Amino acid sequence: MDNINNGHNGGMQEDNVIKVVGARVHNLKNIDVTIPRDQLTVITGLSGSGKSSLAFDTIYAEGQRRYIETFSAYARNFIGGLERPDVDEIQGLSPVISIEQKTVNRNPRSTVGTTTEIYDFFRLLFARAATAYSYVTGEKMVKYTDEQILQLLLKDYAGQPVYILAPVVRARKGHYRELFDTLRKKGFLNVRVDGENLPITAGMKVDRYKNHNIEVVVDKLLVQPKDDERLKKSVATAMKQGEGLLMIMDKETGAAKYYSKRLMCPTSGISYGDPAPNKFSFNSPEGACPHCKGLGYINEIDLDKVMPDRKLSIYEGAIVPLGKYKNQMIFWQIDAILQKYECQLKTPVAELPEEAINEILYGSLGNIRISKELVHTSSDYFVEFNGIIKYLHNVMENDDSASGQKWADQFLAVVKCPECKGQRLNRESLSYRIWDKNISELAQMDLSELKEWLGQVEDHMEPQQRKIAQEIVKEIRTRLDFMIDVGLEYLALDRQSATLSGGESQRIRLATQIGSQLVNVLYILDEPSIGLHQRDNAKLLKTLYRLRDLGNTLVVVEHDEETMREADHIVDIGPRAGIHGGQLVCQGTVEEICANPDSITGAYLSGRKKIEVPKTRRTSDGRWIHLKGCRMNNLDGTNFDIPLGVLTCVTGVSGSGKSTFVNGILYKILARDLNRAKVKPGSYEKIEGIENLDKVIVIDQSPIGRTDRSNPAT
Numbered sequence: 001m002d003n004i005n006n007g008h009n010g011g012m013q014e015d016n017v018i019k020v021v022g023a024r025v026h027n028l029k030n031i032d033v034t035i036p037r038d039q040l041t042v043i044t045g046l047s048g049s050g051k052s053s054l055a056f057d058t059i060y061a062e063g064q065r066r067y068i069e070t071f072s073a074y075a076r077n078f079i080g081g082l083e084r085p086d087v088d089e090i091q092g093l094s095p096v097i098s099i100e101q102k103t104v105n106r107n108p109r110s111t112v113g114t115t116t117e118i119y120d121f122f123r124l125l126f127a128r129a130a131t132a133y134s135y136v137t138g139e140k141m142v143k144y145t146d147e148q149i150l151q152l153l154l155k156d157y158a159g160q161p162v163y164i165l166a167p168v169v170r171a172r173k174g175h176y177r178e179l180f181d182t183l184r185k186k187g188f189l190n191v192r193v194d195g196e197n198l199p200i201t202a203g204m205k206v207d208r209y210k211n212h213n214i215e216v217v218v219d220k221l222l223v224q225p226k227d228d229e230r231l232k233k234s235v236a237t238a239m240k241q242g243e244g245l246l247m248i249m250d251k252e253t254g255a256a257k258y259y260s261k262r263l264m265c266p267t268s269g270i271s272y273g274d275p276a277p278n279k280f281s282f283n284s285p286e287g288a289c290p291h292c293k294g295l296g297y298i299n300e301i302d303l304d305k306v307m308p309d310r311k312l313s314i315y316e317g318a319i320v321p322l323g324k325y326k327n328q329m330i331f332w333q334i335d336a337i338l339q340k341y342e343c344q345l346k347t348p349v350a351e352l353p354e355e356a357i358n359e360i361l362y363g364s365l366g367n368i369r370i371s372k373e374l375v376h377t378s379s380d381y382f383v384e385f386n387g388i389i390k391y392l393h394n395v396m397e398n399d400d401s402a403s404g405q406k407w408a409d410q411f412l413a414v415v416k417c418p419e420c421k422g423q424r425l426n427r428e429s430l431s432y433r434i435w436d437k438n439i440s441e442l443a444q445m446d447l448s449e450l451k452e453w454l455g456q457v458e459d460h461m462e463p464q465q466r467k468i469a470q471e472i473v474k475e476i477r478t479r480l481d482f483m484i485d486v487g488l489e490y491l492a493l494d495r496q497s498a499t500l501s502g503g504e505s506q507r508i509r510l511a512t513q514i515g516s517q518l519v520n521v522l523y524i525l526d527e528p529s530i531g532l533h534q535r536d537n538a539k540l541l542k543t544l545y546r547l548r549d550l551g552n553t554l555v556v557v558e559h560d561e562e563t564m565r566e567a568d569h570i571v572d573i574g575p576r577a578g579i580h581g582g583q584l585v586c587q588g589t590v591e592e593i594c595a596n597p598d599s600i601t602g603a604y605l606s607g608r609k610k611i612e613v614p615k616t617r618r619t620s621d622g623r624w625i626h627l628k629g630c631r632m633n634n635l636d637g638t639n640f641d642i643p644l645g646v647l648t649c650v651t652g653v654s655g656s657g658k659s660t661f662v663n664g665i666l667y668k669i670l671a672r673d674l675n676r677a678k679v680k681p682g683s684y685e686k687i688e689g690i691e692n693l694d695k696v697i698v699i700d701q702s703p704i705g706r707t708d709r710s711n712p713a714t
């Protein structure tokens with residue numbers, strides 16, 4: 001091995017390199033490798049040659065171990081010490097960050113926006129610079145100081161008799177005896193209950209089961225400048241009683257208007273708390289839609305799953321959750337309902353009137369009569385019937401057992417939350433807008449559209465607003481640019497992290513790292529070019545340079561030719577895989593690698609060897625899969641024809657819809673129809689030729705487990 005490692009590294013200064021001495025992890029054969037600092041190094045070689053063993057299991061593992069060593073002994077107790085990788089020495093190692101592909105987050109609350117922190121900047125922007133609108137009337141919300149309110153009253157109600165009221169209860173149930181009692185003790189004489197002026201009497205109360213609106217009558221006066229001291233005092237009292245809210249009622253017309261120190265709708269009187277960043281987070285109780293808890297979707301009972309085959313009768317088991325007829329109450333109830341419609345349990349569901357089906361699913365209005373013959377009692381029996389859907393909901397809510405949930409799950413479909421329309425936030429949070437958009441609409445835009453919007457937003461702000469927003473907008477723009485630079489302009493901030501490919505999440509981490517502006521870090525990347533179209537690869541390389549030029553060292557495990565050609569330094573591990581690999585074949589610049597007769601990589605890079613284009617190609621045997629009208633993500637009614645018996649490649653730039661078609665539609669149709677998998681493919685019109693296939697197997701990028709001591713045999 002000595003004769004292999006005598007090539008290039010004479011030009012490198014000792015103090016400006018990372019030196020790995022005697023690495024023996026996995027199949028590495030006691031090799032020494034030198035990596036220049038502040039440069040882009042590619043570690044290459046055949047699959048299984050030992051590239052990752054060197055990059056991740058030696059260099060990264062040692063970096064992690066040293067990092068943990070810096071913790072106190074107490075803290076290390078909890079983390080557990082890391083084993084030292086099998087290497088004699090690593091000199092010149094800086095803090096190491098690995099950017100791998102396997103960091104896939106399955107949490108539905110993690111999105112592109114939250115992992116890149118871009119959404120957090122938007123939350124800050126909305127808390128500081130958004131305008132609030134009323135979700136009741138759509139009017140702009142207003143807020144006043146005491147002095148402003150006074151001036152407005154003198155102007156709007158000059159010479160008119162008014163009531164000054166303090167709203168204390170808004171549309172809430174209760175008898176409010178204590179409230180009336182306290183008010184009376186404070187010396188108030190009258191209240192307005194549900195629009196009616198009443199004197200406060202001892203022991204007064206209202207119907208506890210009804211919703212009430214209650215206002216305290218603070219004063220009744222003629223608005224005129226000579227009484228402005230009295231007006232001022234009454235406004236202050238009303239503000240105190242109404243906790244910042246005041247209601248003025250015209251004595252003659254009865255028209256009411258609200259004034260508040262808080263954000264408030266001038267017509268309806270609803271008020272909002274002061275906006276804070278949490279209010280715009282779907283992961284916080286202050287921001288999340290209460291119906292879907294901020295997920296944007298809910299599980300709903302899917303009728304097609306409850307009654308998949310309408311040719312069957314209920315007796316034969318048409319209602320899957322009930323199964324076939326049993327001599328049980330629920331079937332007696334259904335029988336009784338059917339009798340009302342002059343049908344029977346043995347009538348196929350398709351022939352039942354719609355009203356009968358609806359009553360069975362959603363319940364009866366009144367009690368249903370079960371005849372004495374059925375239950376063998378002396379008289380007919382009356383019983384409430386809430387319907388199959390309610391029954392399923394009860395199981396879902398009350399049966400926490402795994403089997404109960406699994407049973408109920410099979411009848412559920414995921415649907416957009418009807419309350420927030422998938423926007424994840426509560427209506428108050430969604431009523432804040434900057435220019436023409438609320439925060440959720442911005443999160444739905446793809447990053448290139450979002451960038452365009454941000455470019456113009458400042459022209460649509462008030463000067464005051466612009467001043468506050470400027471710095472935040474700048475931060476967002478820089479981060480967006482990093483994302484666009486790594487070729488992710490087609491993603492939206494609300495895209496769930498769990499639905500990203502390994503390559504996409506790696507590039508997001510890369511963009512986030514650039515945003516963090518760290519220096520003097522050693523970054524180790526695992527095949528960042530994977531899944532990238534040539535066009536996007538050039539962008540990715542530019543990003544890698546940028547990270548390097550900030551003053552960082554990059555080590556990239558890669559086969560991609562373009563990346564190797566652009567690298568400052570190449571380390572070629574080989575010559576072959578497994579026990580025939582693990583040696584340092586050569587290292588140096590791309591020219592030096594090309595010139596090395598021992599390097600297979602060099603042979604291909606220099607053109608001494610190339611992959612021959614096959615002279616003859618297999619042709620299809622005439623069987624095809626035809627898939628028509630695919631609609632999902634950006635596929636818009638596209639047709640696909642795939643020949644069978646041959647190898648077909650689906651290509652296109654990132655975000656063009658390759659994976660949507662293959663994973664989202666084609667695979668799921670085949671898995672559902674051939675493997676009986678419980679999956680829901682994206683929308684399509686029809687598929688032909690499926691009878692030519694027996695089963696489908698997916699081989700994707702999800703790692704089998706690299707460092708987790710796995711090997712192909714496991």
Ligand SMILES: [Zn+2]
Binds near residue numbers: 292295424
């Ligand atoms: Zn919702």
